[in-house]
Amino acid sequence: VGSAFSTTWARKELDSIASDPPRDHVFQVNNFGALDNIQNQLQEKIFAIEGTQTGSSSSFQHEMSQEGFSALLTPDGPVLGDVGSFDWSGGVSLYPPKKASTFINVSQKSGDMHDAYLGYSTDVAIQNRIQGLVLGAPRYQHTGKVVMFRKTTGNWNQWAEVMGAQVSDGEGEVPNRHPGIFPTAGRPPPEHCFWLRHCRCRPLYPWRIGGSQLSPGLRYFGQALSGGQDLTQDGLVDVAVGARGQALLLRSRPVLRVDVSLRFVPPELARAVFDCGEQTVLRREAGEARLCLTVRKSSRDRLDEGDIQSSVTYDLALDPGRLNPRAVFDQTKNRTLRAQQTIGLGENCESVRLLLPECVEESVTPIILRLNFSLLGQPIASSGQLRPVLAEGSQDLFTASLLFEKNCGADSICQDDLNVTFSFSSQQTLVVGTSPDLSVTVTVRNEGEDSYGTMVTFSYPPGLSLRRVSVLQNPRQPRAPRLTCESTRPRSSSCSISHPIFREGAEATFLVTFDVPPTADFGSTLLLSANATSDNIPKMKNAFFQKELPVRYGINVVISSGEQSTSYLNFSASEEKSSHVLQHQYHVNNLGLRSLNVTVTFRIPVELNGLPVWTKAEVVPPQVPSAPDTFLPPPPPPGNCSIAVCRVIQCPIASFQVREELTFTLQGSLSFGWVGQTKQKRLSVLSSATLSFDTERFAQFPGQEGFLTAQTKTVVERYEIYNPLLLIVSSSLGGLVLLALLTAGLYKVGPHLRFPPFLCPPPPAQVSISTASPQSPPSPFPLHVSSTALPTVPCLSLSHPAPLTLSPCPRSARILQAAVQGHDGSGSSRC
Incomplete structure (x- = not known):
């Protein structure tokens, strides 16, 4: 303030005190009122203090880096940890000889590195002559993380990282310098343990050693680590681990590898062995399976190979995953066999015999033999009771296949000859609405060699759907073929026959029933087709058959x-x-x-x-x-x-x-x-x-x-409407005439004579008109006429030159029919 520093030497003194560049940090004003503008500029540059950041405040870069928190000498130069750089994300500074320093940290894209303290610990790892920097970040997400960097094309890039697994584990101590071993990571409380990780940086640690495994009283186990030296003189690297008040030496164990050989003798089952014709129980020998285990060391040590022994337990299983195995072990009469033996280094072999308990119907896929084993090293007395261990990631599951001989002739190429036909069972016409289903009798024959994966595909119009399939007994083949049908696509269904092999000369007859909806519309005819195919190579000409059925529709x-x-x-x-x-x-x-x-x-x-x-x-x-x-x-x-x-x-x-x-x-x-x-x-x-x-x-x-x-x-x-007066007069006159006649007769004959029998006149003729006719069916329009006797006509004579023809009417157009019956002179009746 003022002109006190107007001289050149005074100005230089101020510039030397201020931060670089001086033009941004030295201000000259004439009075204290001008400090308000400077105050505003300073407020914009106030750095956020740890734990008090706000949305408008700026971030630290290297102002709070605490460079030198950790230090490491590498072939490329010294490395200093900068745990406070970039809001305590951290990193390291590498100072190569006669070159500018290089700052190494995680990419800026990783925004979750705040407060991680990367560079809290540093170390070097070398693999395949490639050097890497290993940096610990113990406060990353409150779980800790170890990050590895590699130098490629002159730049240091992140190569791998290992995450912590529990809150406040504080992983990040990396004090190992052995080439080929990824540095160990120590955890302070609360777990009191450390990990050993292989140089290939697997996402999970292979070994976790807790202090409680060694001694219940250990505290802060893993706080200090040192490794890379062979203190026991057995050729294996040892690790020294520090705890509160004591230090422990952990020895490496010899590593073993196992090579497995599994094969069948003979390698293929002959057809005469597994094809039993009409038998159901076989009990034939199917050869043997030979198992060989070769144990060898993969670690470089000074241990005597004759002292290394291991206990091997293995489990064998035939046809795993199948409901019924096709082969069993002769020793157990079962599909599984478990055995245990103690073996040393070198090859160890054993053979087991196999049996076929039943007839083999499915001989396309081979019999699978599965081996699963485990190895437990025996204590080595000459090396302080060290136990060998199976190498990490070793394969412990093996399989082998026993093939079946195919019936394909001398050329070993199966050529089938399929033929398919069908008929509509007792149906000449399909009446939709009255027939709820449609039954089809199908016959499939194989007139060639064995057919593999034989299948019949039915194609039918929309509306039909497969209901069921039933196998019909064939007297020429006592063993009924297996049949499996399904509808995988609309308008078609597929049936596999005797899967997977339809034998030479075999014939299958089965009944297929389709549902017929009452509202379906198939047109005037229904077309059904069947196509027989197989998996044989080369492909033969497919058998195809189709047939039409007339269709009518039921109505009411x-x-x-x-x-x-x-x-x-x-x-x-x-x-x-x-x-x-x-x-x-x-x-x-x-x-x-x-x-x-x-x-x-x-x-x-x-x-x-x-x-x-x-x-x-x-x-x-x-x-x-x-x-x-x-x-x-x-x-x-x-x-x-x-x-x-x-x-x-x-x-x-x-x-x-x-x-x-x-x-x-x-x-x-x-x-x-x-x-x-x-x-x-x-x-x-x-x-x-x-x-x-x-x-x-x-x-x-x-x-x-x-x-x-x-x-x-x-x-x-x-x-009729009657006149009563005429009836009264007629009756009276008739009565008087009758009385006169009776009186006259009695007078002439006399009272003492017997009267002769009264002669009755013949019965009057009967006239009827009806619809009945003996020659034809009744008329649809019958005219029924009936009458009483005609008192004045003793017989109705039909003497008209054109007599009344009384023929019947058909049912569709009848209206009237009459029949007249009477008596002729001879007493016979006619119509």
Whole structure:
């Protein structure tokens, strides 16, 4: 402040005191008021103190580095630990001779290194003549971490790291300098232990030595470490570990490796050994398995090889993972064998015999023999009871395979010849809706050599689904083939036959059942195909077979007479020339699961012997368009409507929907003039309705065919009106005449004579008109006429030159039929 330091030498003195560069840290002002600006600049440069950082404060770089916290001499120069650099992330400074220093730390991308204290401890590791720096970070994430750096292309890069595993373990002590061993890591309390890690930097430590393993009273075990020297003169490196009040020497153990040889004698099972034909129990020898273990040392030491002994325990298993093993050990009669023996260095071999307990059906995959062993070193008396140990990472699981001989002829190439056929079991037509399933009988034959992985694939249209498969017994092959089927893709199913080998000359017959949904639509025919394939190489021509089955669809349409129909009409003699309204009602229902086109055909009597019967007949109301009327005149017998002329009305129903109901009403005028021709007082008038559809595509449900036709009947009755006066006069006159005749007769004959027997006249003729006819089925429109005896006609003589022809009507167009029975002169009756 002021001009006190305006001279040159005074200014230099201030520059020497201030931090570099002086221009940023020396300010000259004329009064103390100008210090406010300087204060603001200083506030922006205030460094954050440990534990008091804020979001707006800057970070330390090397201002609080504490360089020299740890020190190490390396071939590249001295290394000083900078635990406080970059907010106490830490690092080290390497000072090569005659070169600028190099700062080594973790990449800035690792933002979690704050407060890690990297460089707390340092050491050097050498492997394959490559030097590495090992730095400890004991406060990393409160668990500790050891980081290794390697020099590549002139730069130091992070190569590996080892994480701590527990809170406050403080890992980071790395005082080992032995080439080939990754430095040991010591942990102060609370664990009182240390680790030994191999130079390859595995993520997990192979050895963990705790103080409680050695002595319960040890404290701070692992606080100080020293290694890399052979203090016991056995050629193995020893490690000295410090604890509170004492030091311990830990010896290295000799390392062993085991080479395993596992093979079968003979290496392949002959077909005559495992193929037992129709037998089920075999009990044949399958050769032997030979096991050899070769033990050798992998550590460099001065121990006598003859003193090294190990106890080896091994477990053998045949066909592991299979439910039923194909081979067993002769010694145990089981699939497993466990043995233990003490062996030294060198080769040690043993043989075990094998048996085949049952017939081998699956001979494609070899028999697997699995070996699992463990090694426990025996104490070496000449070396202070040291125990050898199996090398870390040694393989202890081995397998061997016993192959089966194939039946492939002299060229050892199996060439099968598959043939597949099928038939629809007792089905000529598939009726969808009435047939819930479709059964197919399939036959597969192998006329060549053994077929491996034989499979039959069925292809079928959408809608079908595989329900079940059952094997049919073949008398030529007592042993039924194995069959496994599954539907892996839509519209197809695959069945493996006698997996994995379908033998030469074998035949398999099985029944495949498919589900047929009642709403499925397959068109007019169903196409089913079968393709037989195998895994044989080279591939032979695949066997293919296909067949079509006609398809119809089940329906259930019914027609019935309605309750609103006219059931009874009567008239008198004076009303014969009049008419009355007649109404016949029909209901049509679709009770099935499909819509279809249906035609309703009505037949009604309209004329009899030239006289009208039913006039002005029509469908009321016309719910569907009707076809033009058709009149059927009476053809010669036995034609339709032989007595009356029938009117045919057809009503097509387009797309008759499911659960839909339609009502048809036949309405017209019924005349009575034709009734007098029958000489009957009571008769019936019938109409009929018939449902028709495309019989090539649809079929009525079984047992429901009778509901395709319905009839409606109206009873017509004629009644007489009597005059009582005429009856009284006639009766009186007749009585007087009879009395006079009786009186005259008695007078002439006399009272003492016996009267002769009264001669009764022959019975009067019976006249009936009915629908029955012995030559043909009943008419759909029968006219029933019945009468009492005709008192004035003893016999009805049919002497008309053109006698009344009474032939029956077919069911579709009947209306009237009459039969007259009487007596001729000879006393015989005729119609």
